[in-house]
Amino acid sequence: MSIDPGSYTPAPDLLKDRVIMVTGAGDGIGATAARTFAKHGATVALLGRTRQKLEAVYDAIESDGRPKPSIAVMDFATAVAGDYQDLADSIDSEFGRLDGVLHNAGILGHRSPIEHYEVATWLDVMHVNLNAQFILTQAILPLLKKSDDPTLVFTSSGVGRSGRAYWGAYAASKFGTEGLMQTLADECDWMRVNCINPGATRTAMRQAAYPEEDPAALKTPADIMATYLYLMGADSRGITGQSLNCQ
């Protein structure tokens, strides 16, 4: 399923009065998504592992004149259960609910055949890309339950639907993400839960995966925001358990 960016025009105030958390909000697609959601009226809870990057996004949102965001610094590689609960508690006391969550943070690991894939890297990628999303989702479900129109969006990939040589743990983690999304969507009839596949997009991760590629030939994060807005706003009511392509 995909949304034709040319035919979907999000209302300027699509996300007015919504509180939306974005993980990996300091860079790449997450940074653009956070800024775009704020432009459409959302108050954004910025989550990431590098304070300086989150502060730059915070400043950009403020200088755009948008609702004041919040910042939470958290490294999914090292966070423990209590950190997730502390995060949920602090969002609860600051905003009282979450209307949307974009699980976007992720790491690539390395590109190599399974035969030679480093076990330590495999465990790191599965933990950051999949386990952390499960633990965070469990901690924030009570906040989503307090929303009138909750929406949860996971980030997948083409290699999360069809395995491809040398994508190792990244591919396996994205298959897991699709499975987590489908399971949760089937359990939660009170909330929509979907996956988004950005497709090839000009970011540091893409450059690391394809160092020989000309980044100028790729869509930018700003080019693919229509599908993100669609899933975050009320226009996607009734859509759940789906995996949407941005391109």
Ligand SMILES: NC(=O)c1ccc[n+]([C@@H]2O[C@H](COP(=O)([O-])OP(=O)(O)OC[C@H]3O[C@@H](n4cnc5c(N)ncnc54)[C@H](OP(=O)(O)O)[C@@H]3O)[C@@H](O)[C@H]2O)c1
């Ligand atoms: N770009 C593409 O072509 C493409 C295609 C398909 C799917 N995707 C998916 O889209 C999502 C965004 O990717 P991107 O291309 O924007 O990548 P990116 O530019 O590398 O950004 C990834 C973000 O995740 C954060 N992050 C990484 N590890 C983290 C950790 N341990 N704890 C907390 N935050 C962490 C990074 O924080 P720092 O900046 O502080 O490191 C960064 O903000 C990912 O889930 C990726 O798999 C991307």
